[in-house]
Amino acid sequence: MANRTLETTCCVVGGGPAGVMLGYLLARAGVAVTVLEKHQDFNRDFRGDTVHPSTLELMYELGILGDFLKVPHQELTSAGGIFGDFPFTAAITTSLPTHCKFIALMPQWDFLNFLSDKAKEFPSFHLRMKHEAIDLISDNGRIQGVVANSPDGPVEIRADLTVGCDGRHSRTRAAAGFEVREYGVPIDALWFRIRRASNDPENLLGNVNYGRVLIMIPRGDYFQVGLVIRKDSFEEVKQRGLEEFRNTLCRSAPYLGDRVEEIRDWDQVRLLSVQINRLRQWHRPGLLCIGDAAHAMSPVFGVGINLAIQDAVATANLLAGPLRQGRVTEEMLARIQRRREFPTHVTQFLQVMAHKGLQTVFRNPGPAKAPWPFKTVVSIPGIQRVIARVIGVGVLPEHIRDARNKPACDAKLIKKIAVGAGLALAGAVIAGRLIRSFRKPA
Ligand SMILES: Cc1cc2nc3c(=O)[nH]c(=O)nc-3n(C[C@H](O)[C@H](O)[C@H](O)COP(=O)(O)OP(=O)(O)OC[C@H]3O[C@@H](n4cnc5c(N)ncnc54)[C@H](O)[C@@H]3O)c2cc1C
Numbered sequence: 001m002a003n004r005t006l007e008t009t010c011c012v013v014g015g016g017p018a019g020v021m022l023g024y025l026l027a028r029a030g031v032a033v034t035v036l037e038k039h040q041d042f043n044r045d046f047r048g049d050t051v052h053p054s055t056l057e058l059m060y061e062l063g064i065l066g067d068f069l070k071v072p073h074q075e076l077t078s079a080g081g082i083f084g085d086f087p088f089t090a091a092i093t094t095s096l097p098t099h100c101k102f103i104a105l106m107p108q109w110d111f112l113n114f115l116s117d118k119a120k121e122f123p124s125f126h127l128r129m130k131h132e133a134i135d136l137i138s139d140n141g142r143i144q145g146v147v148a149n150s151p152d153g154p155v156e157i158r159a160d161l162t163v164g165c166d167g168r169h170s171r172t173r174a175a176a177g178f179e180v181r182e183y184g185v186p187i188d189a190l191w192f193r194i195r196r197a198s199n200d201p202e203n204l205l206g207n208v209n210y211g212r213v214l215i216m217i218p219r220g221d222y223f224q225v226g227l228v229i230r231k232d233s234f235e236e237v238k239q240r241g242l243e244e245f246r247n248t249l250c251r252s253a254p255y256l257g258d259r260v261e262e263i264r265d266w267d268q269v270r271l272l273s274v275q276i277n278r279l280r281q282w283h284r285p286g287l288l289c290i291g292d293a294a295h296a297m298s299p300v301f302g303v304g305i306n307l308a309i310q311d312a313v314a315t316a317n318l319l320a321g322p323l324r325q326g327r328v329t330e331e332m333l334a335r336i337q338r339r340r341e342f343p344t345h346v347t348q349f350l351q352v353m354a355h356k357g358l359q360t361v362f363r364n365p366g367p368a369k370a371p372w373p374f375k376t377v378v379s380i381p382g383i384q385r386v387i388a389r390v391i392g393v394g395v396l397p398e399h400i401r402d403a404r405n406k407p408a409c410d411a412k413l414i415k416k417i418a419v420g421a422g423l424a425l426a427g428a429v430i431a432g433r434l435i436r437s438f439r440k441p442a
Contacts, residue, residue, distance in 0.1 A: 002147055002156040008034040008126070009323050011145050011159035013133040013172050015042065017108070018291030018308035019165030020115045020127075025316035025400075027125030028062075031323045034157055035116075035125075036148055038132035042109035042116075049108050049217075049224070050076075050302040053093060053392040055309050056100035061400040064118055065099065071110050074220060075102040078384070081206030084368035088378045090206075091388040103392060105219060108305070131155070133166065136175045136287065143176070143286035161328050162287050163315065165308070168275055170293035176284060183276040183352055186359050188234060189299055190227045191270045194249075194259050196220075207252045211365040213358055214252040225249075226272075226299070230362055234271050242266070274298050276348050276355075283333035290315055290336070295344045298351040301391050307347060311340050313398035343395040350390070 010026055012019045015037030023035040051073070059065040080089035094101045119125040133146040137156060145158040164172030173180070196218060207214040215226040227249070229237060237245060246260040263269065278295035282288060291308030298304075315336050322328045361368065377383060 002154040004152070005156040005158060006034065007158050008032050008145075009160050009326075010034070010319075011036065011157045011162045013146060013162065013164050014166035014170075014291075014293070015039075015112065015116070015127065015129070016047075016165060016167055016291065016308065017112070017305045018293075018312045019163075020112050020119065021309050021312035022163060022165060022290070022315055023125055023127065024115055024119035024122075025312060026320055026323065027119050027122035029316065029320035029324070029402075030122075030124060031320055032124045033126070034159070035127045036131040036133055036146070036157065037127065037129050040130050042112040044109065047108045048299065048302060048305050049105055049111075049219075050305060051104040051106055051111060052303070052306040052394070053096050053098040053100050053103065054394055054397045055306055056104060057098045057393075057397070058309065058313060058400060060099045067118075068114060069100075069104075071106060071114055073104045073106040073110075074218065076105055076218075077102045079206075081208065083208040083370035083374065086370035086375065088370070088375075089384055090378060091391055092384040093388045093392050095385055096388060096392050098393065103302075105217065133171055136162065136172065141285060143284065146172070160286070160326060161319070161323060164287065164289035164293040165291050165312075166293050168277075168292045168296035170289065172287070173279060173289050173293050176287055176289075178282075178284075178289065179280040180277050181280060183278075183348065185274045185276050185298060186231050186355055186362075187228050187274050187298075188231055189272040189274060190229060190234065190237070191272060192225055192227075192263060192268050193219075193222045194225050194256060194262055195222055197259070200255065205253075208361055208370075209368045210248070210251045211362050211368075212248060212252045213361055214249065216253065227252075228358055231274075238266055245269075272299060276351055278344060278348065282337040283330060285330050288315065288333045288336060290340070294337075294340075295348065297348070298355065300351045300354045301347075303347055303391060303394065306394055307344065310343065310394065310398045311336075313400065314339050317398065317401040339396075346395045 009032040012023050012033060012035040015035050019035050019037070023033050026033040056065060059068045077093050078089055079091045080087070093103060116127055120127070128150070131148045131150045133148045135147045137144045137146060137158065143162050145156060145162055148155050148157060162172070164170050166172050200218070200223070201216070202218060205216045207216065213228040215228070217224040242263065246263060249256055249260045275296040276298050279289060282290070282294045290311035292304060294311070295307070297307060318332060318336055319328060322332055
């Protein structure tokens with residue numbers, strides 16, 4: 001039984017990228033919003049630290065990009081790797097139609113602290129740390145808020161709309177009884193750090209060899225390293241021992257040399273159980289799920305944060321006005337699902353395809369040889385820019401609806417559409433004249 005009741009217009013469960021962004025945007029639009037986060041701070045390692053060009057573009061539209069870029073970060077402009085003995089470049093971001101032509105690498109807690117500090121400038125924003133939603137409040141089939149555990153005991157937060165942004169293990173979606181569709185995933189990932197040396201590569205690097213895929217993300221003076229392993233095989237890896245683990249790293253990325261000795265304890269290695277799933281329906285009256293709570297993403301292509309933020313923007317664009325006027329309908333919630341389902345499906349499809357590719361790597365424990373289709377694809381002129389666009393900007397990117405600064409990509413798109421329409425019109429006129437001239441009686 002709750003000993004207190006709080007009231008708000010929108011209760012956001014979860015202070016990850018989706019929840020904090022949604023809280024910020026709604027507060028900016030004058031909606032009373034309470035964001036609940038179960039932890040006492042945002043400090044968690046290896047949660048995904050990539051801020052993509054599309055998210056940076058949103059910051060530009062919001063007029064906070066300059067401040068954001070003052071927060072320490074690294075800028076990644078290309079990604080590639082070595083497949084066996086074949087070096088390749090997979091993506092180059094320098095010609096993206098966005099203001100920032102790079103992926104910013106920033107610890108996620110810095111990103112969330114920045115965004116929540118900006119949100120706190122609006123009086124209608126309330127962030128409640130150490131508040132864990134444990135149940136939904138339901139009245140006649142409509143969700144009216146949540147019950148949360150807080151440092152002062154259980155509390156009821158009553159709201160016109162509750163948004164579940166509580167990630168892949170979402171309690172909100174479980175309490176709502178939403179149906180989850182799982183897409184089998186053959187991989188898990190192990191994350192750890194290794195010191196960088198001055199002559200190490202500057203850009204993101206995937207090393208494919210000896211049945212392993214090792215991802216090296218340069219982070220200032222260290223690499224964030226991800227070793228892709230077969231699903232549920234971490235115990236097996238541990239049983240083979242740390243010596244064998246270090247040998248694996250050395251074989252996959254020989255330039256690490258004796259730096260692999262830095263891994264002295266399994267406590268330094270964090271397991272990410274990779275999932276891909278999504279809800280059949282993201283909403284019911286009074287409740288919407290977005291971000292990983294609606295569709296858990298694999299870390300492949302590092303796009304989960306991006307999608308979560310895009311969901312938040314679409315939600316704020318469509319619901320800020322109706323929330324202010326107290327007239328949010330279930331049809332509006334369904335519109336958000338319809339809008340965001342397509343980018344989610346496409347991205348998850350690409351991730352499933354990438355997982356299939358990774359499975360073939362596991363099958364060959366010897367020296368790897370890049371297959372010819374792979375070599376052909378990465379040699380197509382301009383392919384690196386196309387891949388960069390898919391990863392850096394994504395499918396159907398969202399924009400801040402009331403953006404004071406018009407986004408660069410929209411301006412370019414409108415120009416292209418205008419030129420295309422002009423050419424089509426001119427073509428139609430010429431064709432019409434030709435046809436008429438043929439029809440003219442001799
Ligand atoms: C190890 C790892 C590496 C990844 N690497 C990348 C990457 O490099 N780039 C990338 O784009 N994506 C990456 N991803 C995916 C990415 O982290 C997610 O897709 C993204 O964070 C989803 O954002 P979200 O806000 O929906 O959920 P989350 O980031 O999961 O945030 C959910 C929040 O809700 C809080 N919460 C949970 N339950 C409750 C509750 N009951 N009450 C209150 N609060 C609650 C949690 O504490 C958390 O803060 C990675 C994921 C993992 C696990």
